[in-house]
Amino acid sequence: MKTIKLIYPLACMLAVTLGTTGCHNHQVGKVTALPNSNPGTIGEIPPGTISSAPPMNNPGETPGSIPLASPDTFDNMTEDRAALAAYTIHFAFDSAAIKSGEQASLQSVAAALSADANAKLLIEGNCDERGTEEYNRSLGERRALAAREALAKDGVDPSRVRTISYGKDRPTDPDHDAAAWSKNRRDDFVLLHPKAGM
């Protein structure tokens, strides 16, 4: 009886061993941390939920909460790419946060809009090549929206501002190094004028 009792757990162990052979030998490939990423953060987030309720604050008080105006309101505008070309702003890797050093550029953009009540603004968000296409398309949009939110704080009516993300499809510098990447993580500002006769 005692023997049978002992065989049972042993048989179970054997079954488990046979069933899982090889499962503990996953070869996780060489992990190279992205530049500027936090290597210590892998797998540390506790499982759980985050609230998916709509933000309770008034529009504009929290990032990502200023709805976009209808696309029709930007019909029949011509693009003036030169006017605000000097005020392109740049971003840190994997970030849509506006750097404090970019405030002067944003104020210049805001000033150009307040000087011409008929003008509108197109913000083009762009990324460097590190990152997948759809990740960058969303990140580029977030960068454009972050500038729009900052301009709203500077008094620009957000309904005058349109955003577009080009993801990683429109680099200004086609090279594949840190210098090129830092130039490509950017928002370009394009002044929009009503077409003549409109």
Added chain:
Amino acid sequence: MKNKTANLIQIVLPIFLALVTLNVCRAQDEINISTTVNVMGQTKPIPVSLEGFTGAAADVLKFDLYVQGFSLVAPEAAQYRISGSSVGNVEGQVTDAISRQSKLSPRSYTSASLRRQAHAFADDIVLAITGKKGIGQTKIAFKAQSENGAGEIYVSDFDGHNAQAVTRDNAIVAAPAWSPGLLALYYTSYQPGNPDIFYHNLSTGERRIIAKFSGLNTSAAVSPDGKRLAMILSKSGSPNVWVCNADGTDFRQLTFSPEDESSPCWSPDGQWICFATKIHERRVLAKVPAGGGEVQRIPTSGVSNPTDPDWSPDGKWIAFTSQMGDFSICVVPAGGGTATVLVSGQHPSWAPNSRTLVLNRDTGYRQTLSVLDVMTKQVKDIGRISGNDSQPAWAKQF
């Protein structure tokens, strides 16, 4: 006490060893234990030999079998011998090399091309040996983009042959997605001057805009029943996950974070939408009920910066891209867990067999499509259309 233990070992060990032997004997008789270790990325391919096939038919058979977990070896080393001919039409049979018994009786094929016939034969071989339906006659969609950024959406056989452009937009295009069971795609095109989502019926040529809100409209993913779409819209102020009907009505916002969310995909039961987002400043995969509700993180231990999730048709796995300096194709259990890193590449899309993936990988700053068998890690590139071929989507219907 020591004595007692020693006694027990003396009694138990022989019985234990006998059990081991018994187990294996019985297993071989009754449940046909596989001689391979069935672990993702570590499984040994099934050795087969090919005799009598030439040209395109031989190429097709080699490619189809390789990316479904077979290795091509000399007849002496084969577990199964595949023999036949491809003069005129493809004909062939499969014999078990050990038992010498027929595994697939002799058959011949008649259809438009030798390639088609060979794909059909490959599917019969896969079914006969593995019991699983083959993928030889399935299709993929992808984008082909020139150096200046303009591109078109293409459809081809899963091995890249018979590629056809389905758009003439000469614009940035992105994220093609199949409508299950239909020859129809959803995709993003910047042709209107904004990234908008289009529906395109490839049988009739009908094309219409599904989402053209201000800001970003992209990454359409069709629910398994074909009735709903998930996508990324930024109309409410941030790139979030939305759903709507397949015809572009009844838009509902599912996520409300201020982060840049991307690449929604459906669970095969239609209950969940998985996507890439940022929680507590870290890039993660998460899922939200398709009808709305709490967002739940899907842990991907061992890798960082996951994006591009795709849920396997059998519901068990989520394939994704991890961005860790280079891009890696990874697979994690659908409920989350430890990620298995497979090969370098991006944007995995499951074949209907829940075993093979199509992806794009960097070849000297150009993107090339590749087909990967996740069990054996056998991978083969497919021919390139233009500067960059990427974002492949495997049609899930058989």
